Amino acid sequence: xVFALASVVAGLFGCNGVATSLGGRPGPESGLLRGKxxxxxxxxxxxxxxxxGIAAYPDEPPLxxxxxxxxxxxxxxxxxxxxxxxxxxxxxxADADDRYALSVSQDGRTFAPxxxxxxxxxxxxxxxxxxxxxGSGRWLRLSASGGDGLYAVAELSVAEVCPPRWPPALALQxxxxxxxSLELKLWAFAGLGAAFILAYRRRSPDFIKLLGAVPxxxxxxxxxxxxxxxxxPGRVLMRVAVSLAIVLAAxxxxxxxxxxxRRRREARRTPKA
Numbered sequence: 001x002v003f004a005l006a007s008v009v010a011g012l013f014g015c016n017g018v019a020t021s022l023g024g025r026p027g028p029e030s031g032l033l034r035g036k037x038x039x040x041x042x043x044x045x046x047x048x049x050x051x052x053g054i055a056a057y058p059d060e061p062p063l064x065x066x067x068x069x070x071x072x073x074x075x076x077x078x079x080x081x082x083x084x085x086x087x088x089x090x091x092x093x094a095d096a097d098d099r100y101a102l103s104v105s106q107d108g109r110t111f112a113p114x115x116x117x118x119x120x121x122x123x124x125x126x127x128x129x130x131x132x133x134x135g136s137g138r139w140l141r142l143s144a145s146g147g148d149g150l151y152a153v154a155e156l157s158v159a160e161v162c163p164p165r166w167p168p169a170l171a172l173q174x175x176x177x178x179x180x181s182l183e184l185k186l187w188a189f190a191g192l193g194a195a196f197i198l199a200y201r202r203r204s205p206d207f208i209k210l211l212g213a214v215p216x217x218x219x220x221x222x223x224x225x226x227x228x229x230x231x232x233p234g235r236v237l238m239r240v241a242v243s244l245a246i247v248l249a250a251x252x253x254x255x256x257x258x259x260x261x262r263r264r265r266e267a268r269r270t271p272k273a
């Protein structure tokens with residue numbers, strides 16, 4: 001019975017493509033970085049996505065909700081491996097037309113090259129892997145250069161001893177384009193914000209008033225994704241302007257209707273001559 005249960009659990013983990021132990025923790029075959037956050041980073045968005053075990057399918061666009069973006073060639077993410085560690089193999093899923101470099105350091109200040117994943121001819125997100133590396137260090141740095149200046153990484157892995165299966169198993173997904181996701185949030189903000197403004201009443205119950213946090217939260221989420229696209233293309237700025245105009249128009253209607261109702265109440269209270 002126990003063996004059968006273990007087989008089922010192992011099968012489930014094998015199906016989702018993520019290398020984990022039965023306890024849900026990353027197994028040795030997933031490498032040294034799975035689930036680890038950088039000790040230091042600069043100019044890199046959503047650093048948790050670099051090592052979450054989830055990657056985009058080959059040919060997927062670079063700017064999606066699965067990728068981390070290095071804003072410039074000066075951007076970097078540095079990982080603390082905890083001790084001086086030999087690195088025998090590395091793998092990355094990243095935008096195809098750029099070069100991604102790994103370097104190692106003993107002190108976290110002076111870095112030596114470890115591996116450079118070169119650009120390839122295929123389009124979109126593509127995997128690259130290498131065996132037989134000989135560098136070592138406590139600190140590991142990821143950076144990017146060349147290409148079109150758009151540096152996107154969906155997953156980064158390194159291993160001290162190359163496991164039989166390398167690169168490691170990943171959960172492959174189809175990402176949602178940031179621009180598409182941002183557009184949905186903008187329209188949701190416009191609709192929810194306008195509805196709340198038009199429906200709001202001072203005498204409404206407190207839980208109704210708290211619903212104003214919903215469009216506010218959507219606006220914050222949209223702002224975060226707008227920062228991911230910065231500088232945004234003109235069509236995105238136009239959608240931002242339209243969504244804000246819808247909310248402002250609802251506020252203008254609310255003010256105009258309020259003034260009209262006040263005038264009518266005052267007219268009813270004023271005695272006729």
